[in-house]
Each structure stands twice: as C-alpha cells, then as structure tokens.
Amino acid sequence: MSALLLERPPVETIPPDTDAPRIAQPVKIADPLIELRRIRKVYGEGQAAVEALRGIDLAIREGDFVAVMGTSGSGKSTCMNLLGCLDTPTSGEYLFRGIDVGKLDRRQRALVRRNYIGFVFQGFNLLPRTTALENVELPLVYKHVRAAERHRRALEALASVGLSGRERHTPAELSGGQQQRVAIARAIVTHPSLLLADEPTGNLDSATSDEIMELLVKLNRERGVTIVMVTHEPDIAEWAHRRIVFRDGRIIDELEEGGA
Amino acid sequence: MLWSTLLMSIREIRRNTLRSLLTMLGVIIGVGAVVVLVTLGKGASAKVESDIAKLGNNLLIVSPGASRRGPAANTARSFERADVAAIRREVSGISALAPAAQKQTLVVAGNRNWTTPVIGTTPDYLEVRSYTLAEGRAFTDSEANSGKAVVILGQTVREELFGSQDPIGQQVRVGRVPAEVIGLLASKGQAAMGQNQDDLVLMPLVTFQRRVAGSTTGNNDISSIYVSAAPGRPTILVQSQIESLLRQRRRPAGEDDFNVRDMAEIAATMASATGAMTALLGAIAGVSLLVGGIGIMNIMLVSVTERTREIGIRLSIGALPGEVLLQFLIEAVVLSSLGGLLGILSGLTGGWFAAQKLQVPFVVVPQIVLVAFLFSAAVGVVFGILPARRAARLNPIEALRHE
Numbered sequence: 039m040s041a042l043l044l045e046r047p048p049v050e051t052i053p054p055d056t057d058a059p060r061i062a063q064p065v066k067i068a069d070p071l072i073e074l075r076r077i078r079k080v081y082g083e084g085q086a087a088v089e090a091l092r093g094i095d096l097a098i099r100e101g102d103f104v105a106v107m108g109t110s111g112s113g114k115s116t117c118m119n120l121l122g123c124l125d126t127p128t129s130g131e132y133l134f135r136g137i138d139v140g141k142l143d144r145r146q147r148a149l150v151r152r153n154y155i156g157f158v159f160q161g162f163n164l165l166p167r168t169t170a171l172e173n174v175e176l177p178l179v180y181k182h183v184r185a186a187e188r189h190r191r192a193l194e195a196l197a198s199v200g201l202s203g204r205e206r207h208t209p210a211e212l213s214g215g216q217q218q219r220v221a222i223a224r225a226i227v228t229h230p231s232l233l234l235a236d237e238p239t240g241n242l243d244s245a246t247s248d249e250i251m252e253l254l255v256k257l258n259r260e261r262g263v264t265i266v267m268v269t270h271e272p273d274i275a276e277w278a279h280r281r282i283v284f285r286d287g288r289i290i291d292e293l294e295e296g297g298a
Numbered sequence: 299m300l301w302s303t304l305l306m307s308i309r310e311i312r313r314n315t316l317r318s319l320l321t322m323l324g325v326i327i328g329v330g331a332v333v334v335l336v337t338l339g340k341g342a343s344a345k346v347e348s349d350i351a352k353l354g355n356n357l358l359i360v361s362p363g364a365s366r367r368g369p370a371a372n373t374a375r376s377f378e379r380a381d382v383a384a385i386r387r388e389v390s391g392i393s394a395l396a397p398a399a400q401k402q403t404l405v406v407a408g409n410r411n412w413t414t415p416v417i418g419t420t421p422d423y424l425e426v427r428s429y430t431l432a433e434g435r436a437f438t439d440s441e442a443n444s445g446k447a448v449v450i451l452g453q454t455v456r457e458e459l460f461g462s463q464d465p466i467g468q469q470v471r472v473g474r475v476p477a478e479v480i481g482l483l484a485s486k487g488q489a490a491m492g493q494n495q496d497d498l499v500l501m502p503l504v505t506f507q508r509r510v511a512g513s514t515t516g517n518n519d520i521s522s523i524y525v526s527a528a529p530g531r532p533t534i535l536v537q538s539q540i541e542s543l544l545r546q547r548r549r550p551a552g553e554d555d556f557n558v559r560d561m562a563e564i565a566a567t568m569a570s571a572t573g574a575m576t577a578l579l580g581a582i583a584g585v586s587l588l589v590g591g592i593g594i595m596n597i598m599l600v601s602v603t604e605r606t607r608e609i610g611i612r613l614s615i616g617a618l619p620g621e622v623l624l625q626f627l628i629e630a631v632v633l634s635s636l637g638g639l640l641g642i643l644s645g646l647t648g649g650w651f652a653a654q655k656l657q658v659p660f661v662v663v664p665q666i667v668l669v670a671f672l673f674s675a676a677v678g679v680v681f682g683i684l685p686a687r688r689a690a691r692l693n694p695i696e697a698l699r700h701e
Contacts, residue, residue, distance in 0.1 A: 124614065124694050145618055152616025163611045163698065167313055177615045179302050224615065 070097040071231060071264055072121065077130035079116050079287075090116040091127070092287035098266065100231070103258045105275035106268045108284030115236070117284065118268050122155055122234050123147040135231065152180055156225030160237035162217040164209040170196060170220045171205040177228045195227040196220070199253055215246035219253065226257060233257070235267040239274055251277045300628075303621070307629035311636070318633060321597040324590025325637030325677060326644060329670045331583035333645025334652060336666045339576025341649075341658035343569050348659075350565035352428055352486055352495070356393075356527040357561040358537055360385075360544070364553050374555040376519035381547060385523065389539045391531035396423035397520040399506055405455065405499055406471040412458040416449075416472055416499045418506020424483075426524040434466045434481030437502050445504035447472075450481035454497040472499065475509045533560045580666075584673075591634065591677035598630050598685035609689050610697025623690035630682025631675055638674025642667055 079091040091113045098104055108114040119125040120132055123139050124147075132139045134150060142150065156177075157163075164173045174192040183191070196205055199219040209217050218238060225233055235254065239247035255277055257263045267278060275281050283291035311318045362374040382397040396419050403416040421436045423429070437448050449472060456465050465479045486495040501510070503520070511517050527536045537558045544556050602609070609622055617625075646662065653660040 119695050122614070145620070148613065148616060148618045151614065152618075155616075157614050159698065163607070163614075165608055165611060176612070179306075180612075180616045180618075180621060185302075228616075 071100045071102075071135060072096070072098040072266075073131075073133040074117075074120075075131040075133070077117075077120065077127045077132060079113075079120065079125070080128045090287055091120075093130070094287075094289060096282070096289065098264065100264055101258070101262045102280060103255070103265045103278045104267065104280045104282060105278035106266060106282050106284065107270060107272070107275050109270065112284040113287040114268050114284040116287075118234060118236055118266070121232070121266060122157060123150045152177070153228070154231045156228060156230035156233045158218070158221050158225050158233065158235040158238045160240035162209065162214070162221045162241070164217055164220055164224075166210070167208055169206050169208055170201060170212065170223075173209070173220055174224045174227050177224060181228060191227055192223070195223040198226070198257075199223045213246075214242050215249055218242065218246075218250050222250075222253060222257070226261070226263060231264060233263050233265045235265060237268055237270070239269070239271070247274060300624075303625050303628050304632070306625060307632050310629055311632060317597065321594055321633055322637030322640065324593035325587065325634050325674050326590075326641040328583060328587030328590040329638045329641025329674050330645035330648060331586055332580055332670050333642055333667060334649045335579040335583050336576060336663055337646070337649035337661060338652055338656065338658065339572060339579065340661040340663050341653050341656075343572045343576070344661055345658045346568045346572055347565055349488070350561055350568070356529065356531070356533050357426065358525040358527060358533060358540065359559045359561065360523040360525060360540060360556060361521065361559075362556050364555060364557060375548070376521055377523060377556075378518060378520065381544065382520060382523055384543060384547060385525070385540055388543055389525075389536060391528045391536050391539075392525055393528040394422045394425045394526040396420050396426045396524045397503060397522075398423060398524060399503060399511055399519055399521045401506075401511055403473045403499075403510060405459065407459040407465075407468060410459050412455055414452075414455050414458075414497050414499055416501060416506065416510055418501055418503040418510065420503055423500060423524065426526045429486065430484045432482045432484040433464070434479070436481055442502040442504060445502060445508055447475050447477035447505055447509070448480045448501065449477045450483060450500040451479055452483050452496040452498040453485040454494055455499055456482055472501065473510050475505070477501065477505075533562055587670075587673060587677060590637065590674075591681040594630055594634055594637075594678060595681035595684060598626065598633075598682055599688070601629075602626065602685045602689045605689075606692060606697045606700040609692050610694050610700065613692070613694035614698060619690040622692075623686045626686035626689045627679065627682045630686065631678035634678030634682075635671065635675040638671045641674065642670060645670075 074094050074096040077091055077094040078089065081088045081090055094113075094117060106114045106117065116125070120127055120139075123134070123142070126132075126140050126142075126147075130140075135154070137150070139147065139150065151157075164170075165176070171189075171192050174195050175188045178188040178191060193202075193205065196202060199222050201216060201219050201223065204212065204216065204220075207216075209220070212220065218241075222238075233254075238254070239250055242250060251274060254265055254267070258265050265278075267274075269275050279295055281291075281293045282289055360377070362376055364374070376399075377397065379397070382395065386392070386395055398417050398419040400415050400417045402413060404411055404413050405416070417423070420442055421439065424431070424436055431450070432453070434450070436450065437446070441448055449470060451459070451465055451470075459465070459470065460468065465482060468479045470477055470479055481500075483496070483498075483500075488494060507518055511519065525536065525540065527533045537560055540558050541554070545554065548555060550556075612622060612625075613619070646667075650660050
C-alpha cells in the first residue's frame with residue numbers, strides 16, 4: 039500500500055484551492071501524522087560508535103506546531119533529519135502517515151519528501167542567482183506540474199508570505215527576512231503535510247525573527263500546516279503549541295499549551 | 299521533466315557563460331579540427347582527381363627511358379615516326395594519339411620575349427590532352443605534313459607576349475623561325491603537381507623537328523607519345539599492347555628502355571594517398587576531441603563539488619537521485635553538443651577560408667559533420683556520467699552542510 043501511495047503524487051488529493059483556509063482543527067482523535075517508536079540512531083561503528091538518539095517516542099498530530107529544543111549535540115538535529123526522511127533510524131519505527139520510513143530506500147524517501155514535506159533552513163538555502171519565483175517553482179518542477187500552473191501556484195505562495203512584487207528578485211537582492219519568506223513559500227508551495235523548520239530565525243535579528251514566527255503561526259493556524267521547528271532560543275520556542283526538549287539523545291521535557 | 303531539466307541546464311550554462319565557453323573550448327577545437335581537416339582533405343582529393351582528368355582522357359604517356367630512374371634514363375633512344383605509325387596501326391582500342399617533341403625555346407613578339415616549352419605535335423594533341431581552343435583554329439593536316447610555321451599559344455604565353463591583345467594572325471619568332479599565330483588555347487590552370495599547363499606553344503611536329511629541335515640542324519626525335527584509350531577500353535590492355543609492340547621494335551637489351559604511364563592509375567594512387575592522409579589527420583583531430591571530453595568531465599566534477607549545496611537543496615525539496623543524475627548528465631551533453639555545433643560552424647568557416655587560400659574546392663562532407671556532432675554528444679554522455687553519478691549519490695544532509 040505504501041508504494042502505491044508514494045508513487046502517485048497526491049497533487050490531486052490536496053484541496054484544490056488554498057485560498058479557502060483550512061481552519062486548524064482542535065485535536066482530532068485520529069492516527070497521528072508522525073509517530074516515532076523507540077528510535078535509536080548510532081553513527082559510526084564499534085569503539086567509535088556514537089549514539090545520537092537513545093530511544094525516542096514521539097507522536098505529532100496533524101495541525102500541530104512543535105518546537106524542538108536542546109543544546110547542540112543533544113540529538114535534535116539528528117531527529118529532524120529522521121523526520122525529514124533525509125536519514126533512517128538504526129532501530130525503532132518511524133511511521134509517517136502510517137508508512138514505515140525505515141523500510142524505504144533512497145528514492146522512496148525522496149518521494150515522501152517531494153510529496154509531503156517542506157523544508158525551511160537556518161541558512162535559507164535558496165538557489166543563488168535564481169529569482170524568487172524560480173526558487174519557489176522548483177519543488178513543483180520536480181512534481182511535474184505544468185509551467186503555467188507552476189507559475190500560478192508559485193505567485194500565490196509568494197503572495198501568502200507577503201512577497202508580492204519581489205518575484206523577480208534574486209536572493210542577493212533580498213534581505214535575510216525576505217529570503218526566509220521565499221524559503222517558506224518554497225516549502226509550502228507543494229501543500230506539504232509537514233513543514234520542518236531548522237532554526238528558521240537563527241540568522242535573523244529579533245524584529246525579523248518575530249515577523250517570520252508570525253508568518254509560521256499564521257500558516258499553522260489558517261492553513262493547518264503541521265510544523266516542527268528546531269530552535270535553541272526559548273523565546274522563539276514560545277510561539278509553538280508544544281515544546282520538546284532534547285538532551286543526550288533523549289527527550290527530557292515536554293510541555294503542551296492550549297494555544298500560543 | 300526532460301524538457302524542464304533541459305531548460306534548467308541551459309540556464310545553468312548561461313549563468314556561467316565564460317566557464318561554459320572555456321569548458322566547451324576543447325570540444326569546439328576538436329570538432330572544428332576534424333571538420334576543417336576532412337573538408338580540406340576531401341577538397342584536395344577532388345582537386346587531384348579533377349586535375350588528373352584535365353591532363354587528358356584515359357591518357358597513357360609513352361616516353362623513352364626506363365620507368366625506374368637509372369643512369370640510362372636520359373640516354374635512351376627517342377621514338378621515331380615509324381614507332382608512332384606502328385602503334386596507330388597495330389594497337390587496338392586507341393581513340394587518339396599524338397607524338398610530341400619538346401624544347402625550351404625563346405619566343406619573341408615585337409619587343410617582348412618569353413621562354414617557354416615549345417611542343418611539336420599533331421592536331422590530335424588537343425584532343426588527347428583535353429585542350430580546347432579559345433580562339434582561332436588548330437593546324438590542318440596539310441600544314442602539319444608540309445612543315446608550315448604556324449603556332450598555337452597557351453594563355454600564359456599570350457599574356458606575356460601580347461597582354462590582352464588578340465594574338466591571332468600576329469607574327470612571332472620561335473627560336474630563329476618566324477611563325478604565324480593561328481590559335482589560342484583555353485586556360486587549363488595548374489596541374490596536379492603544380493605545373494602551369496597554360497605555359498606552352500604548340501607547332502606542327504615536322505616544323506619543330508626541322509627548324510626548332512636540336513642546336514642547328516634539327517632532328518627526327520619524338521620525345522613522347524600521348525595515347526588516348528577509347529572510352530570503356532581498359533587502359534591496362536592498351537598499355538600492355540603498346541609495351542609488347544615497342545619491345546619488338548626497339549629490342550632493348552635487358553630492361554625496357556621506355557615506359558608507359560597510365561594517368562588514371564596515377565590519379566587513383568594520388569587520390570588514395572590524400573584519402574589516407576585525410577583519415578590520419580582526422581583521427582589525430584579525433585584524439586583532441588577526446589581530450590576535450592576529459593576537459594568537460596574535469597569541469598563537471600569541479601562543478602559538482604562547487605554546487606554540492608545546491609544538490610543538497612534539490613534533494614531535500616524532493617528531487618530524486620535519478621533526476622539529479624539526469625540534470626548533470628544533460629548539462630554535460632548540452633555543453634558538449636553545443637561545443638560540437640560551434641566546432642562545426644567554426645570548422646566549416648575555417649575550412650572555407652583555408653580552401654580559398656589553398657585553392658582547393660570547398661567540399662562539405664555531411665556524414666562527417668553529422669558524425670562529429672554525434673561524437674561530441676557522445677563525449678558528453680561518456681564523460682558526464684561520472685560527475686552526474688557523484689552528484690546523485692550525495693547525502694542530502696552532508697550536502698546541505700557543505701559550505
């Protein structure tokens with residue numbers, strides 16, 4: 039079943055128009071979007087082996103906004119890589135929409151990323167010397183969306199992050215905050231089930247950081263995008279509904295609020 | 299996907315115009331060199347063939363002296379008129395035949411003079427050697443037999459003696475013999491070996507032998523016999539008949555003291571020699587194309603390293619490894635085939651100029667152009683696959699961390 043689900047990009051299954059916002063549902067009693075069960079991740083072998091994750095159990099529901107906190111080396115980045123299907127666990131189960139990601143090969147994991155996951159990075163990671171519009175269109179290129187449709191959706195995504203009129207600018211011509219908005223537009227243009235943000239405000243000043251956080255909250259609230267965000271700044275983590283703290287490869291603290 | 303990947307690689311190539319051009323340079327030079335050399339080679343072959351055809355139709359040249367150059371080569375007896383008559387009578391399959399005797403002689407007209415080969419021969423000479431008259435007439439049989447002093451000028455001689463004036467009816471002095479100009483040959487241009495075929499004066503053989511040949515008294519020598527084999531008649535048959543006939547008549551002691559050269563055979567030899575030369579040069583140029591391919595691989599490998607982060611971005615937003623592979627492969631192929639196209643263009647341009655300069659015909663060989671293009675595209679595939687595979691195998695996490 040999983041192969042079928044992966045091979046057919048769910049472009050058609052996604053609500054056709056995102057202008058009609060999906061209101062975030064109150065906690066559903068449904069299968070969680072993401073479920074980690076006794077996840078361990080070991081790098082290296084034998085004497086040099088380093089245990090980055092030492093048994094993680096975590097469930098993330100659709101529409102959640104989760105902040106993952108922890109010092110460097112706590113395992114939070116490793117966890118993000120697993121969630122983003124960029125890596126596989128050494129043992130344990132990672133169920134993404136009921137699919138065991140650990141059993142997928144490189145190509146199948148790329149298909150999961152393409153169809154369900156959007157990434158926002160600390161360093162923006164836009165293609166240099168490429169316009170904002172082309173950057174945002176890129177994921178749609180890989181989804182084989184036709185040029186006209188691609189164009190329309192990219193413009194719409196840029197508008198939704200407040201960058202109308204900047205479509206033709208290259209990253210070098212945009213401020214850090216604007217670049218991160220382009221990156222967010224690129225991440226949401228495919229209507230992913232999960233938005234992974236790795237220190238999204240790490241390179242921004244505090245005023246711009248707040249703007250970016252407001253944008254993420256808005257996307258979460260109005261479109262119901264599930265967001266998992268890594269940060270080490272407590273005041274940034276405040277924006278999320280749920281905060282998970284990593285230390286030494288384990289979750290040591292978890293805090294959930296009614297809303298942010 | 300293929301189309302958008304193609305557009306993507308074209309954008310990437312345009313983004314780094316200078317580097318792309320430098321990358322392509324190897325292929326451009328390689329393909330260009332192949333095209334120039336093959337074009338010139340084919341032109342040279344065509345020229346050799348047409349030059350030899352200009353020498354005469356199915357021409358056999360009979361001359362005294364052994365074919366192998368030895369001490370006796372120049373002392374061999376000349377032919378006599380009886381030899382010519384015997385060949386005409388006894389050898390079948392001859393369409394025309396002209397005996398000739400030749401001497402470098404000073405020709406004077408008014409206050410101008412010019413030293414040129416004066417050839418004593420019969421009217422058939424024109425047909426055998428594929429000369430045509432531009433003006434005037436050839437000498438008649440009676441003029442030839444009676445030894446009248448009439449001459450036909452080649453274009454070069456006419457220019458030297460008369461400039462652009464009409465020479466027909468004018469008087470010239472050939473050595474010590476006053477003669478009337480009755481005809482003017484049409485220009486034939488250079489021969490295969492570079493001799494000027496328009497620098498000559500023709501006169502009746504009898505007149506030449508009596509009054510021009512020798513130092514004072516004249517002689518009856520015939521220095522060569524030009525034989526035109528009948529069309530469709532194998533020249534080798536005519537050649538062997540002439541050889542056996544002359545052997546009977548001259549009874550040489552040991553080796554033949556004459557030789558019969560078949561111009562068609564010489565043409566074939568020369569054409570195959572230029573053909574072999576063309577192939578050799580083309581192959582050498584092909585090697586440089588290979589070097590160009592290695593250049594592409596080199597740059598593509600550097601490019602993969604340089605664009606590691608970009609590859610990481612693409613992989614993380616959903617590019618499949620196969621799609622990254624395809625992208626880099628297409629980039630290499632686009633680079634190399636673009637280089638191939640530019641190479642073909644510059645090769646044809648260079649070939650055209652060189653052909654003008656070397657005065658050989660400009661012959662475009664479509665097969666070579668096509669092969670050169672396909673080969674350059676293949677170079678892109680072969681040398682693009684390694685960098686492309688390296689790109690596709692990158693780990694997205696590490697690629698994203700790459701600075």
